[in-house]
Amino acid sequence: MKNKRKWSLKDQALLLKRLSDLLEKGYTLNEALNFISVNEKGRQKDDLLNCVSNLAEGYSLRYGLTNLYFHRDVLSYLYFAEQHGNMEFALKESSIMLYKKIAHYDKLTKILRYPIFLIFTVAVILIFIQSVITPQFNHLYTSMNIEVSIFSMILSQSFLYLRWSMLIAAIFLLLFLIYYFIRFRKYTAERKMRLIVKIPILKTYVKMMLSYYLSLQISILLRGGMSIYDCLKIFTTQSIIPFFQEEANTFIHQLKAGQKFNDIIYEREFYEDELSQVILHGQANGQLARELYMYSQFVIEKIDTSINKIITYIQPTVYLFVGIIVLFVYLSMLMPMYKMIDSI
Known part of the structure; x- marks a missing residue:
């Protein structure tokens, strides 16, 4: 059990x-x-x-x-360790991978905790202004025959657009969830990945991750004295990561048809172009296992740097957004009051 x-x-x-x-x-x-x-x-x-x-x-x-x-990635590392016998290496690599995931998550959480609180607070204030204060000012303008200023109209329209934008975003999120649970989950692993790599924000990161995983696992299996074909056969027997199981079957079919492994990788849209070049170079100098391992370490460092860079951009972007909203809320409170004072 x-x-x-x-x-x-x-x-x-x-x-x-x-x-x-x-x-x-x-x-x-x-x-x-x-x-x-x-x-x-x-x-x-x-x-x-x-x-x-x-x-x-x-x-x-x-x-x-x-x-x-x-974690699924840990289980996949251990599966391949059972094939090549280097359990110590698999445990070490999987622990490093988890520590990096934890570090990225903790850093992102720390950066976003306060801004999210600010956004929530500002959203509550904004709802209160739109539902209580703004109608009262409009009623006061009407009773005193005060003409609404252009700036006040712009503020009112801005809040209206913001509210509609939030509503549209919520609708898109709901549609995405419906699509995910009703259709996307039923697709094959390859079809899922084809859709994911079409998303601009995720494309680069996903291709790096797939290139890293494939190059690392094949390099370790090659060190154990296996051929490329034997490595791919092992990929077909694992079901922990279905995508690579399907990929390995495709690779084997194309290898039997006479294609070179580096050409097969280059034609696939899921991997970085450099991976095929590394395979070609490694096969030419007889050091494919070493070349693939060094490439995998280069890619994981690039992924780590890329994620840290994205995280550093998130905080100022969120603060800028919150600052603009706070400014609009502040002006929406003051402008009607100044308008009334000028009309007296």
Whole structure:
């Protein structure tokens, strides 16, 4: 029976790091899990002991962590580790990957926490002004025969457009959710990815991630003495990431048709163009495993830099938006009062 209690990403990353460190020091996987469980309490201790029991029964570490609902990327790393035998490397790489995800999430949360609070507060004030204060000013203008200024009309129209924009955005979000749950989820993994890579904001990031994952896993399998064909056959036997399972089947079919692997990669729209060049260069100098691994590390660094850059742009953009809204709210309160004073 699967454990319904999920470990947090921080706990997952910490466990993977501890396991890789202990394996590096010469511990067996069973000994490492037992050692870590001694220092744990409650649920996590029981979970680790269950993993030890699973190992004793002949199951893999991946089986135990699957029951604990570990991150899908971690499970895929461990699946390939079962094929090439370098469990220490897989645990280390997956822990690094999780720590980077956690760092990006924490940084984004920290940056957006206060601006989101400001946006919510300003939205409440804006609703109050539009529903209570503005109608009273309009009624007062009418009773005193005061002509509404052009600037006040602009402010009123701006608030109206903003309200309609928010409504339209909510409708689009609702339509997107309906489309996602009714149709998108039923598509094949390849069709889903074809739609995703057409989205300008996501295209570059997704292509880098796919290129990173493919190059890293193939490089490790090649180091184990496998051929490209053998590597792809292993991809077809995993179902953790269905997209790469479908991709591997496509690659094998095209290889049998006589196409070169680098040409196949170049023709696919899911990967960076540099990946095909790295494959060509690696095959030419007989160092494909090394070239692919170095390329994967270059790509993951580029992804990390890109995400950090985007995050640094988000905060000033949000603050600018909030500042403009606050200015409009402030002017919408003051302008009618000045108009009344001038008319007296």
